[in-house]
Amino acid sequence: MDVDPRRLRVLLTVVRCEGVVGASRALHLTPQAVSQQITGLEEELGVELFDRTRRRLSPTAVGLALAAHAERIEAELVAAGRAVAQATGRVSGVVRIAAFQSAIRWLVIEALPILRAEQPGVIPMVIELHGIGVERALRTGEVDLVVEERDDDEPEPIASGIAVRLFRRDPYFVVAPSSIARTLQTPKSLAGLRWVAAPENTACDYALQRLAKRGKFEPDIAHVIKEFPAIFALVAAGEGVAIIPELGLGDARGVEPCPIPDFGARKLFLLQRTSKRGTEPAVDAVASALSRKP
Structure with a gap:
C-alpha cells in the first residue's frame, strides 16, 4: 500500500x-x-x-x-x-524568521543582503512575532527561526527539539532628554525621576529593577510602553527617562544615552528546530548571516 x-x-x-x-x-x-x-x-x-x-x-x-x-x-x-x-555549498527554500521590532530593524534587515549574496536560493520571510506563543509557532512549523531576547539575569532558553544559539550581547543604556542626559552619571542620580518603563517580565524591566537596586531608589513609573519609538517620543517630550538596549538606539530622536557605568545587557538568541539528524540547511544559512552582522 x-x-x-x-x-x-x-x-x-x-x-x-x-x-x-x-x-x-x-x-x-x-x-x-x-x-x-x-x-x-x-x-x-x-x-x-x-x-x-x-x-x-x-x-x-x-x-x-x-x-x-x-x-x-x-x-x-x-x-x-x-x-x-555540503556537496554543493548551496541551499534553497523559504525560511520564516520571527523577531521583534528592534531586531528586525537593526539585525534582520541588514543581514538580508549578506544572505542573498551567499545563498540566493534562500527566500527569507520576516514575521513580527515575540513573546507568548513564539516557541509553539516554532515547534509547529509556522516559523523556522526565532530571534529571542533574555536579560542577563534570566536563564538561557532550553527546550527539547530546539537548538539555541547565543549570538549577541546588547548592553543597556539609560536615555533621557538631551537637556539633562549628561548630568545623570550614576545610578543614584536617577532617584526621584519618572520612568517610561517596559512591560513587566521583559528584558528591559529586569534591567530597571537591577539598576534601581544598585541606585537604592524605587522607580516612579509614569508610563508602560513596549515599542522603542514610542518610548523615545515620550522621553523627548519630558515624560521621563527609560532603559534602551544599544541595538534600539538607532531610532533615537531628541534623547541621549546617559554616561552611567555598565549595568548589564540583554542576550539575543537564535532558536530553530532540530532533530537527531541535525538542523535544516536553509535555516542554518539565515542564522549564519544574522550571527555575522556586526
Whole structure:
C-alpha cells in the first residue's frame, strides 16, 4: 500500500498543532485543504487517524504511529538536504524568521543582503512575532527561526527539539532628554525621576529593577510602553527617562544615552528546530548571516 508522503506531512503538522486551524497556519493552506488531505489519507489507508467524537481533534493510536513515522521521514529529508548542501555549498527554500521590532530593524534587515549574496536560493520571510506563543509557532512549523531576547539575569532558553544559539550581547543604556542626559552619571542620580518603563517580565524591566537596586531608589513609573519609538517620543517630550538596549538606539530622536557605568545587557538568541539528524540547511544559512552582522 502506497502512502502519499505529502499527506503524512499534513498529518504530522495536525498532530503537532493539535488541530486543523493551527496546521493550516503552519502549512499556509486553508483549513478545508488540510481536512481534505487528512480525509484522503484515511480513505487511502482505510482507517480513522483522528477521533472526531470529542471537542478537540485527537489522533488515534494508528494516527500517532503514522505521525512518528512521518517525523522520522522529516528527519531523513533534513539529513538529505544537509548532504546536498555540503556537496554543493548551496541551499534553497523559504525560511520564516520571527523577531521583534528592534531586531528586525537593526539585525534582520541588514543581514538580508549578506544572505542573498551567499545563498540566493534562500527566500527569507520576516514575521513580527515575540513573546507568548513564539516557541509553539516554532515547534509547529509556522516559523523556522526565532530571534529571542533574555536579560542577563534570566536563564538561557532550553527546550527539547530546539537548538539555541547565543549570538549577541546588547548592553543597556539609560536615555533621557538631551537637556539633562549628561548630568545623570550614576545610578543614584536617577532617584526621584519618572520612568517610561517596559512591560513587566521583559528584558528591559529586569534591567530597571537591577539598576534601581544598585541606585537604592524605587522607580516612579509614569508610563508602560513596549515599542522603542514610542518610548523615545515620550522621553523627548519630558515624560521621563527609560532603559534602551544599544541595538534600539538607532531610532533615537531628541534623547541621549546617559554616561552611567555598565549595568548589564540583554542576550539575543537564535532558536530553530532540530532533530537527531541535525538542523535544516536553509535555516542554518539565515542564522549564519544574522550571527555575522556586526
